[in-house]
Amino acid sequence: MSRGKLRPVFKRLWLLAPVATLGGGCFFFTGGCEWGGDGTVELTSFISSLSSVDGGALTADTPCEELCERVSFGTLRSCSTYRTSETSPEPDKVSCVFDSVNCDGRRPEGLCSDGAVVQGTPVLGVLFAKIAHMEAASVPAFERLADELTHHGAPEHLVRAARRSAKEEVRHAEAMASLARRHGASMPELKVDPFQERSLEALAIENAVEGCVRETYGALLAGWQARSAEDAQVRESLSAIAPDELRHAELSWAINAWAMERLSPDSRERVDAARCEAWRELEHDAASSHLPDEVARHSGLPSAEVARELVRELASELMPGALA
Ligand SMILES: [Fe+2]
Ligand SMILES: [Fe+2]
Incomplete structure (x- = not known):
């Protein structure tokens, strides 16, 4: 994908997002909610x-x-x-x-916490706590990426962008934790196993899956929610986060371009296969992401049908044939 392609695609898809109407009802799930250890x-x-x-x-x-x-x-x-x-x-x-609902972010290898919150937390608290957890998990993911890029001799501007992204993810986690607190959830614990050294191919595969697919889709969703969320604080938070996430997505594709030039044909094939599989998994996750209507309206997240279409549109632009 050529640099500069992402923005026009995002702008076209964001225009499809319904603009929030004021005065929508707030939703608080009154039942119990418990995260299992098995996802x-x-x-x-x-x-x-x-x-x-x-x-x-x-x-x-x-x-x-x-x-x-x-x-x-x-x-x-x-x-x-x-x-x-x-x-x-x-x-x-x-x-x-x-x-469990998939809340997109850059998951670091070795992530062993799941954003669980205490039983009885209102559903919106559960949702924002889960998102805050993924934002927080993106911090060590970018810090490691910056270190690895340095180790593999990447250009300095990519290293700097990864370090800046880590700092931005700290702000995102704080913003989402604030929304979680407002809905009765505290910030979940984050646990990531110590990182081991790994090959450029392993780095490129993680970047393809977590950056070029999942974080790219997460960036699209952030802009969508900034337009569609009925809750003003959600719109405000996501309006600040969306431009950062778009840069993170562009960084993923820039890292991809740099890494692919250095990998063998066999390695490149494996990276592409992993990216293709990630699109398929994301399509499946999006199609099964049924949220209660009130939660979807409050958070601005699209319905399962719309989410699936967005994934398909994005994939057809960024990796034609992946979801054919
Ligand atoms: Fe983020
Ligand atoms: Fe990000």
């Missing part, structure tokens, strides 16, 4: 607090899959209904276990 999140809700798509009541006889559609937070892995008291004549609560 799942369990949401529980009283059945009586849920309503069907057409506004009708849902009951204990409604299949749990249907109940979970109303609290959807990703791809449903399992569900069940249960009684909260022995005196309840029938199940009054539903438990829905989802694959």
